[in-house]
Amino acid sequence: MTSTRTRIAALSLLSAFWLAGCDSKGAEQSAPPAPEVSVSEVQQQTVSQWDNFNGRVEAVQSVQLRPRVTGYIDKVNYTEGQEVKKGDVLFTIDDRTYRAELERAQADLASARTQAQLARSESGRTEKLIGSQAISREVWEQRRSASTQAQANVLAAQAAVDMARLNLDFTQVTAPIDGRASRAMITSGNLVTAGDSSSVLTTLVSLNTVYVYFDVDEATFLRYQRMSREGESAATAHHALPVKIGLVGEQGYPHEGKVDFTDNQLTSSTGTIRMRALLDNSQRLYTPGLFARVQLPGRADFTALLVNDKAVLTDQDRKYVWVLDAQNKAQRRDIQPGELANGLRIVQHGLQSDDRVIVDGVQKVFMPGMPVNAKTVPMAPASL
Structure with missing residues (x-):
């Protein structure tokens, strides 16, 4: 009886060891492989930092055409919405x-x-x-x-x-400027009165060049003044500052112009000052009234570290990236990001020029020290 119990105990012990060995082998076989990610070296470039504003396109010249004599409109001589030349007869009064x-x-x-x-x-x-x-x-x-x-x-x-x-x-009402004529507000057979404010025949706007008006906040305005004094800007009193313009639906800021006017005082209610850019419109890209995105150079050229914007992650109020260490393990690095430049994100603090940053596959990294299978790719803008 005793020997039987001994044999049963021995068999149970052997079974336990065998099962434990099987579990250990299964755990080793089920360990996940290191995730595949793409990494890029941090880029060090000379960049220009731009300030962004919103503005509106306005005509350089806008004329409300009014009669200078009283009489009945005999004829409307132009097609509404067409471009006219200075001196063209637009309306004929009896x-x-x-x-x-x-x-x-x-x-x-x-x-x-x-x-x-x-x-x-x-x-x-x-x-x-x-x-x-x-x-x-x-x-x-x-x-x-x-x-x-x-x-x-x-x-x-x-x-x-x-x-x-x-x-x-x-009685021959002519166009005082080159431009585009609006619709005829008063048509043939109607009486118009000289000097009557309500007798607007039509409106003309010039098109060869246009203005973009935008408002600059007080702090930025003072920074531009400092840049001008210290020689960081080639502009004098903010005039001739280069500007970049983008319209609704356009990528980036494909158009260029120059600042040609800065107002002489700030608006106390808004704390802003009005500035104006002059743009060539020979291709008729701009129509008065269009919304425009405006960029002004925010500071002199400087050297910065840049990364693909896809690599920048958010943890509540912190921004961070995953950096590869020498053992190809992902390590979290908190950063202070800046503006976009050349399609990449400026990193003001937190990275070194020789760091390698994960740009694709960041969602596969769950914790610091996690091994990854890294493939090196060029650091390119997120849009490319």
């Missing part, structure tokens, strides 16, 4: 009244000239008679005064002719 006024003024001028000629002749005759005392001095002075008055009447009549001719010219 000119019959003004032609008649010009003819009457010309007749008055002819009459005044005749009267002046007669008065001049009479004054000349009295000049000869006064010497021989054939007439009184009073008569001589009256004739001379009449001649002078007649000459003044000629000048007044000439001015009336000039005004009548000018009013006749004003």
Whole structure:
């Protein structure tokens, strides 16, 4: 009986050892392989840092076309929305009244000239008679005064002719600038009144160049002043600063211009100052009123460390990356990121120039010290 129990105990012990060995071998076989990740060396480049603002495109010249004489619109001579040249006749006002006024003024001028000629002749005759005392001095002075008055009447009549001719010219409403005309606000057959603020015929905007207006906060404005004083910027009083412009739907800032105006005071309610950039619009890329993204150089060129933006992760209020150590193990490194430059993220603190950063497969790394199977790839912008 005792020997039977001994044999059973021995068999149980052997079974336990055998099962334990099987479990150990299974655990070794089920250990996961190191995840595959892509790593890139931190890039050290000379970069320019830009400040970002929002602005609006505005026309360099914008003209509300109003009538300068009263009358009925006889004809609209342009296609709404088309580009026009300076001097093109856009509206014609009924000119019959003004032609008649010009003819009457010309007749008055002819009459005044005749009267002046007669008065001049009479004054000349009295000049000869006064010497021989054939007439009184009073008569001589009256004739001379009449001649002078007649000459003044000629000048007044000439001015009336000039005004009548000018009013006749004003019946041809012409474009004062090159640009694009808006829709006709008043059409044929309608009465317009000179000097009436409501009688806007149309609006013209110039297109060859455009402005982009944007507001700069006080701190940034003071930084630009310091840059100008210390020679970090080639601009004088912020003029001629290079700007980059991007429109809605465009990638980045593909257009370039120059700052040509900075206001003379800040707006106290907003703490901002108005600045303006001038852009070439020969290709008609810009329409007044468009929203524009604006970049200004924020500081002089400097050397910075850059990484692919995909490598930067967030842990509550901290930013970090996974860095490979000498044993190909991932180590967490907290960083202080900056702006984007050349498509990469500037790292202000936390990395060295020889660090290798995981850029693809970051979601496979769960904890510091985790081994990885790293493949080296070039450090490229996240968009590429």
